[in-house]
Amino acid sequence: MSHMSPCFYIFILIFIFCAQCSSLYIDSQISKINRNNLSDSSPCPSLNVSTIRLITFDLFGALMLTKSSLQSNIAELLPSLSSSDVERFTNIWVEAYVSYFGKSFPRSQTHQPFLWVIHSSLLQILESLKLSTIVPEDSFTFKSLMKTWSNLQPRPGVVKVLSKLSKKYQLGLLSNGDKDTLQTALRIFPSSVNISSIFSSDYPINCFKTCSAMYAQVLEAVHGDKTQVLHVAGSTYDTHGARTFGIFSGAIDSSAKNTNPSPCFAFDDIQQLISFFNV
Ligand SMILES: *[C@@H]1O[C@H](CO)[C@@H](O)[C@H](O)[C@H]1NC(C)=O
Ligand SMILES: *[C@@H]1O[C@H](CO)[C@@H](O)[C@H](O)[C@H]1NC(C)=O
Numbered sequence: 001m002s003h004m005s006p007c008f009y010i011f012i013l014i015f016i017f018c019a020q021c022s023s024l025y026i027d028s029q030i031s032k033i034n035r036n037n038l039s040d041s042s043p044c045p046s047l048n049v050s051t052i053r054l055i056t057f058d059l060f061g062a063l064m065l066t067k068s069s070l071q072s073n074i075a076e077l078l079p080s081l082s083s084s085d086v087e088r089f090t091n092i093w094v095e096a097y098v099s100y101f102g103k104s105f106p107r108s109q110t111h112q113p114f115l116w117v118i119h120s121s122l123l124q125i126l127e128s129l130k131l132s133t134i135v136p137e138d139s140f141t142f143k144s145l146m147k148t149w150s151n152l153q154p155r156p157g158v159v160k161v162l163s164k165l166s167k168k169y170q171l172g173l174l175s176n177g178d179k180d181t182l183q184t185a186l187r188i189f190p191s192s193v194n195i196s197s198i199f200s201s202d203y204p205i206n207c208f209k210t211c212s213a214m215y216a217q218v219l220e221a222v223h224g225d226k227t228q229v230l231h232v233a234g235s236t237y238d239t240h241g242a243r244t245f246g247i248f249s250g251a252i253d254s255s256a257k258n259t260n261p262s263p264c265f266a267f268d269d270i271q272q273l274i275s276f277f278n279v
């Protein structure tokens, strides 16, 4: 090598220097891309599923085929109604319930806001359909209609997902329903589904999601440790409420991904929870 000129060595040094600069530049670009992709794919960067202990689920929106179950229950109890009347009945009832989302109820009015809402709206619907005399408030049929909200079929895949999650996590319901309705609704599940905590809207909560008291009771159940709880919502509205309150939450509703603060996931199929939680 002794016959090579010093210029050649200088050239080599400059070449190595430039190569390193450009590789540094490329590294920094790659790490920028990785950072971008991480924040794209993980809107809840501090979420670590290994620290989660309690997973709560919305009942009517996330787990159950609420509308179609209500329709078949109503059709069975009121066989004189045409199928379009059954559909209208169901839609008005569900809309009446939805119109109370986010509302607080004075305790002088009720200690079970869910029952109060579906009871008062049922009276109105029966009156509008001229059924009040056939189905008076104290009749067996009226009471059975009230119970239709606890007689719901699960969405496809729900039993499988909940059975798998039951083995690793404590599961709960976080629903606007009252405790009895929620407890009864769980009877549809086999014993492999262990939903052991029920967070309802009953007094002293006395409000519907997205009031903060609903989410606060879940956080209290894990002694205020936000790393231990995640709420699976059925709608953008509910997951947005949970994220705004400050707990981890995702939705079984792919349209939820465009909300801010963003949900931790926005799936269109509940079975995507199996890989999300590695179960
Ligand atoms: C990663 O991020 C880059 C830049 O933001 C983007 O072009 C690319 O499609 C992303 N890749 C994936 C797999 O999301
Ligand atoms: C996630 O939590 C587990 C259990 O606490 C811990 O061992 C692990 O290091 C955590 N992972 C990250 C990326 O922080």
Ligand SMILES: *[C@@H]1O[C@H](CO)[C@@H](O)[C@H](O)[C@H]1NC(C)=O
Residues within 6 Å of the ligand: 169, 170, 171, 194, 195, 196
């Ligand atoms: C159900 O889950 C709770 C809380 O995780 C647990 O204490 C209980 O033993 C479980 N029950 C069954 C039958 O597995």
